[in-house]
Amino acid sequence: MMAYNLLLTCLVVYHVYSSPAYGQKVVIVGGGVSGLAAAQHLCKKGICDITVLEAEDRIGGRLYTDRFHGEVIERGAQWMHGIRGNPVYWLVSRNYNAVLDEWSVGGTHKLSSGRKSHPATAKLLTASEELYDDFYEKLSTMDKPNSLKNKILMHEMRKAWEGKLVSLNTTIDKDITDAVFYYTMTEWSLEIGERALNVSILALLYYRFLDGGDIKIPQGYSVFLDILQKSIPISAIKVDREVTKIVWQRSKSDGTLGDVSNKSVDSQVKVEFINSEGNKESIFADHVIVTVSVGVLKRYHRKMFLPELPKQKVRAVNNMELGVVNKIFMYYEIKFWNDTDFPMRLLWDAYNASKFADNARWYRDIDLVETHSENMLLVWANAHVSREVLDLSNAEIGRRITEIFQIFMRDDVIPFPDDVFVTRWHKNKHFLGSYSYIAPGLTNFKKRIAAKPLSVDGIPKVLFAGEAMHLHRYGTIDGAYRTGIREASRILKLYSKQ
Incomplete structure (x- = not known):
């Protein structure tokens, strides 16, 4: 990724x-x-x-690379993206253990409304992942793709999503189809480095993926x-x-x-x-x-x-x-979760900003939670979250994220983390x-x-x-x-x- x-x-x-x-x-x-x-x-x-x-x-x-409560954490770059044709992988793998990080495999997706996930939701998530390939194929066959340089990724993907829903002939509620689309765009904002509203559609054409997945050391x-x-x-x-x-x-x-x-x-x-x-x-x-x-x-x-x-x-x-992407590491002396629930994908099918502190809308951009280690969770913060919330103290950020956990896991007694570490790359003048x-x-x-x-x-x-x-x-x-x-x-x- x-x-x-x-x-x-x-x-x-x-x-x-x-x-x-x-x-x-x-x-x-x-x-x-x-x-x-x-x-x-x-x-x-x-x-x-x-x-x-x-x-x-x-x-x-x-x-x-740093350490937090004895665990290795990456404040910055997380992975080597791809193996084939990647000179960094070639240099590192000759001297160190480099393994495929299957962070995106398994886990669960949960709805903010508390409804049980409809079987069609998984199908929708798969369909949303196909949007990239569909649009890349379209762009790569165009005579003059640069003519689309001012086209906004979010807008073009919305039109493509509406078309895909028609082809799927789904009867699932619009609030869920919208939640799946927003989840996909938020995921892309983490990959791309910025919200899809501020990204050109050409981002799908210019970037070159390398085979082999995401590799960690x-x-x-x-x-x-x-x-x-x-x-x-x-x-x-x-x-x-x-x-x-x-x-x-x-x-x-x-x-x-x-x-x-x-x-x-x-x-x-x-x-x-x-x-x-x-x-x-x-x-x-x-x-x-x-x-x-x-x-x-x-x-x-x-x-x-x-x-x-x-x-x-x-x-x-x-x-x-x-772009701006940051990480929120949340450490717990006693873990409260089941590892099989993670990575946890958060679909905001019901969202009322008034339920949150300061009527904040950034909560909706929290869409993925991973287990980083036995007692640590990792939450990714895209540009919207970073600019809206990272001026708060680490402890306050931990409390705000806990509110999200309580909503999606339907558990009001989920504890606050014992310690929180937050990267703030956009705040460093260098x-x-x-x-x-x-x-x-x-x-x-x-x-x-x-x-x-x-x-x-x-x-x-x-x-x-x-x-x-x-x-x-x-x-x-x-x-x-x-x-x-x-x-x-x-x-x-x-x-x-x-």
Whole structure:
């Protein structure tokens, strides 16, 4: 599943000093998977004197394995999506145990009204899952699918759903058919990273699934970071460094040109950052690879780049969006549930916002609950839930989620959790979200513009990587990895014939 994933890049800099092979200097801004992949690839090919300046107090970006009450949890990226053709799976499975996570198999679906599930409900759920394949087949056979770039996923799927209900000739109540549709759209919002109301129908065409299912690593996904770091000197990594400006084309007129007698320095890119003591520093490089999240790029590009980015690139970047998905881990000293009930799919066939605190409507976007471990439940929070509720305390969030459990399990004495942990990726200024999605109006042509290097005299000086910069595997760890390798290879190619 694309997702729930994710969650990759913080501001990091890799300063590559003169290497024996090429004598080039490279800076990589962003220490998530794409940044580490680029640094490792460069080092393996000869550019390997590296200094890492990390804005967070760790590397890894939106890949972040942690522990909660002794259990491994993934704050960010949860799975490797697919096996066949997935370079991340190939690298991890050679060194660590990687297993298929059948999180979506079995379990139950429950109705908020308390009615017993009609046998036709299961058939409806299966039919709703077919909507993706139906629409993908339609889009893939169109001569000009980009003409649909402004079509909204929710609206198009609603029309397709109505048509499917006619073909099924079902007599089931409309409130249940609506609940099944809303459940499907909410599920997709977790996969895509944003509510279907804000997503282009082209998201169904551009994303490429890989065969093999969702793969987890019991030891924690961060073992992949250990693999990527093997070719990067440990002494090179320095945390709590934040990039503030990238001067990629300097001149006397704006005061950014240094000593004109040192032409080798004045032809380089200047990268300014704040060190761990809060002081300003700068380094110079022949090339810079920027791997920050598209959320960070959108918010800070005017301050970060000098000169400013070309207008065409700014328009492309502004058309890109970073979605929001978070996780709510709920720990109980004494479990109250039967494992056979999970994963529990929640169908809101009866919904009255007045029954909930503050007349909140976000409750309806809670649609899936999993068992994370023997004494822990995992609730996924899509963009709507994240933006509406995650300003509350963890304890209050736990109480609100418990209200939902009580409704669906018809049990008013279900206990509050003993402890709650909530991720809040959209609140961290070094990320501002979880993973990218295809917004209305965005096409792969525009994404190519966003990923195009900034060149001076025909030489790429500033290059762009990260999951959002991949045309078909955006929102995944392997998408981030591939773009890091892509941009490192672009640099290496410049000097391979020298």
